[in-house]
Amino acid sequence: MIGYLARRIAQSVLVVFVVSVVVFLMLHRLPGGPRSMLGKTATPAQVAQLTRQLGLNKPLPVQYGKWVSNLLHGDWGFSITHNQSVTSLIGERLPKTLLLTTVSLAIAVLLAIVLGLLQAMRRNRFIDYLMTFISFVFYATPTFFLGLILVLLLAVQVPVFPSSAPQSNSIAGLVAHSNGLVLPITTLVLVSLALFSRYVRSSAIDQLTEDYARTARAKGASEARVLFRHVLRNVLIPVITLLGLSLPWVFSGALVVESVFNYPGMGLLFWQAATAHDYPILLSVTLVVSVATVVGSLLADLAYAVLDPRVRYS
CATH class of the missing domain: 1.10.3720.10 (MetI-like)
Known part of the structure; x- marks a missing residue:
């Protein structure tokens, strides 16, 4: 039973990792980006500032590694739409x-x-x-x-x-x-x-x-x-x-x-x-x-x- 649990947990970790990679890549391929988050009236300077703030100007592997590191430290990101951390939003909802x-x-x-x-x-x-x-x-x-x-x-x-x-x-x-x-x-x-x-x-x-x-x-x-x-x-x-x-x-x-x-x-x-x-x-x-x-x-x-x-x- 213990061996079965160990194998299933290892498989589960692998599945979560693969899903996170696929979703991360797919979401970053969607059109829109920072300009959609700021609205149509956003200036190029504001878009560039938000891009740097979110780290979207870095390579995707670096972005993914940073995101996973933040997750492990309890930082799930910040929602500009709600002006609130994602951790607190999920904790409320x-x-x-x-x-x-x-x-x-x-x-x-x-x-x-x-x-x-x-x-x-x-x-x-x-x-x-x-x-x-x-x-x-x-x-x-x-x-x-x-x-x-x-x-x-x-x-x-x-x-x-x-x-x-x-x-x-x-x-x-x-x-x-x-x-x-x-x-x-x-x-x-x-x-x-x-x-x-x-x-x-x-x-x-x-x-x-x-x-x-x-x-x-x-x-x-x-x-x-x-x-x-x-x-x-x-x-x-x-x-x-x-x-x-x-x-x-x-x-x-x-x-x-x-x-x-x-x-x-x-x-x-x-x-x-x-x-x-x-x-x-x-x-x-x-x-x-x-x-x-x-x-x-x-x-x-x-x-x-x-x-x-x-x-x-x-």
Whole structure:
């Protein structure tokens, strides 16, 4: 197990390094540069000064080495757009994104487990077809369109919830105005519910036909006992995979939803940085997402051994 962890950690470090190099080179090849960051009214002297300040006049290997060195010392750059260090910006936005995405993910997974198991027990019946139809409608609907529909119905036609998310600088302030979080969370839950529920349904149907399930029925166990006592643990294995792959989304934020509802999280920060050519923010957020990706994959692999004793890493 220790050897497996060591190899996976080494692979993860290599992946993060390659991703950082590729993203660094790609971002520096984009048009715009300092002039886009300063605006069209910037003078050549101001552009040259900012170019020197950011070190963009040096060779790319030197720039990359300087950026990595600063990262290791806790300096993630400075955002001219926000007039604030990138470290403090991420420190402000990341907890808000974790609140939004974690709550949405938890609700979506819990609902998906219930619906998926119900569909497996009632497979090929009316309730199964109805839930499949509804879930696929939400899954096929573009996220921004679903968010706008919810705003139109529940914020304009029937003003139950506000059309935009709360703008507090603290988690306590966001929770205090939790009615403003209902529509963003509902949008994220609806668009991700079908993905999880279909995996749960398919896995449950497969497990119900296994020998151990038939043996439990032969011993007199009810269908509900077979499902929740014997099958549920194995059903959760594909869900663990999806949760591991969802970790980057949890840390990076739901860009579309945060933009639609003006939610001050990582997704909105990345969108604003992309439109303003704010390279320090783009690089830092991409690095956070790449680290979350490899960590999520590693945690998913380790969770297999907990849920399925047959899995052993050597």
